Amino acid sequence: MEILMGIAALLAALCLFSLFSFKAPNGSAxxxxxxxxxxxxxxxxAIHKYVMGNLFGIGYLAEFGNMVGGMGGIAAATLVMLRMGIQPVYAIVTGLAMANLGILEGFIVGYLFSFFVPLFKKYLPEGVDVIVGVLTLAPLARLLGxxxxxxxxxxxxxxxxxxxEATLLSPLAMGFMLGGLIKMVCxxxxxxxxxxxxxxxxxxxMGIAAMACVxxxxxxxxIFHKLKLGKSSNTIxxxxxxxxxxxxxxxxPVPIFMSNFIGGAFAGTIAAxxxxxxxxxxxxxxxxxLLASIAFNAPQTLFMATVAAAFAGLLGGVIGHQIYKRVLAERIPLQQFANG
Known part of the structure; x- marks a missing residue:
């Protein structure tokens, strides 16, 4: 039951963000x-705090990485609003209001306020709209966050x-499912x-997710090479x-995501x-x-896991390619671009 609940929780999160991305107004942006x-x-x-700082002992980079890692809310609100076409001054003031709040809070506030900001320009004179806007947005954004x-x-x-909990109860089963799903998302x-x-x-x-991506x-x-999806530069x-x-x-999507699930599942099982x-x-x-995992695992163990995960991912590509070639190719032909 714990394993089923863990898988259900992950699938629920994936469905939620997928629906938002494809159905919500400006969701993809x-x-x-x-x-x-x-x-x-x-x-x-991940790189500066855990690898350069904690692993290699560079104190400045450890402190710097820790500081930047705590600014997820600021970055999310700012960048979401910029992606949605909001003026930088509004994006920055909303982002700054998210100090010491998480990346998800910043994401939600930035998204919602992107629909609110155009009202200032619509109903207020030029110049006044910016002053009133920034003075209003900051406290409201902070309050909502x-x-x-x-x-x-x-x-x-x-x-x-x-x-x-599900991963700890059954590492290999969750390694397979979690690795496959995360690699598809990746x-x-x-x-x-x-x-x-x-x-x-x-x-x-997180180790399973990271190694599944690797x-x-x-x-x-x-799969890109065998199906000739683009040039060698696209493959790299x-x-x-x-x-x-x-x-x-x-x-x-069919040959790529199918192969990714298989390869990611195999690599995730290796990580587990x-x-x-x-x-x-x-x-x-x-x-x-790969780089972040260096800070938390013995070098020999990580090296063996990485090599095995690479072979597992390659095997997933081989299996996925064969399934597509023998079963699905005629029904679902490949789509190419003129520029690769």
Whole structure:
């Protein structure tokens, strides 16, 4: 039951963010802003605090990474509003009001206030609109952020605890499911960094998510190469950062996502077997996932797990390619772009 609840919690979170991204007004732009915020804060924190600071003992970078990691709310509100076309001054003042609040609070406040800001320009004279706007937005944004914070923390904490408990009860089963699902998110227009950051995943679940993204890179590389999806530069790019090839992925979802689930599931199972842990939330991406994991695992263990995850991801690509080639190719032909 714990395992089923953990999987259900993850699927519920994925469905929620997918529906928002594709159905909400400007949902895709807002999710892109959220992904940018995760990169700007949690990626910097993961590398500088945990690797350069805690692992290599550079105190300045540890302090710097810790400081940046605490600015998720500021970054999310600012970048979401900028992605939605709001003037920078409004985005900045709303973002600053999110100091010491989480990335999800900043995301929600930034999204909602993006619909509120145009009213200042519509109903107030030029110049006055900016003064009244910034003086009004800041306290209102802060008030809303503080109001919704307890409920969001409880909700995200509950989801994270359910996933963590299920993973600890049955590491291999959850490694398979969690790894497969997270790698699909990693390759989709959604952001696995943002998802794992909002859930606050740490420990073994975050280790599984990170290594699934690392191993799944080889899945993407193989499937792009065998199906000739673009040029060699596209293949290299999708291995390093899948979101750079979203235009190809979204046109060919069946072979790519199917292969990604298989490769990510295999890599996640490998991570669970080796007991890979990662206490840097939001590092679920190929390069950050590997670098952040260095700080929390024995070098020999991480090396063996990484090599095994790479082979597992490659195997997932082979299996996915064969399934598509033998069963689905005639029914679901590939879609290409003239520029690759």
């Amino acid at each position: 807002a999710m892109s802003g959220l992904a940018d915020a995760a990169i700007a804060t949690f990626l910097v924190e 503080i109001f919704i914070s307890p409920a969001l923390e409880m909700l995200m904490g509950t989801l994270a605890n359910m996933i963590t 390759t989709s227009p959604l952001s696995s960094m943002a998802l794992t950051a909002m859930l606050g995943l740490t420990g073994l679940p 191993g799944g890179s080889f899945t993407n590389g193989y 790019s999708v291995m390093l950062e899948p979101l750079t090839q979203a235009h190809i992925v979204t046109r060919n 077997y080796f007991g890979i842990v990662n206490d840097a939330p939001g590092s679920a991406a190929p390069i950050p996932g």
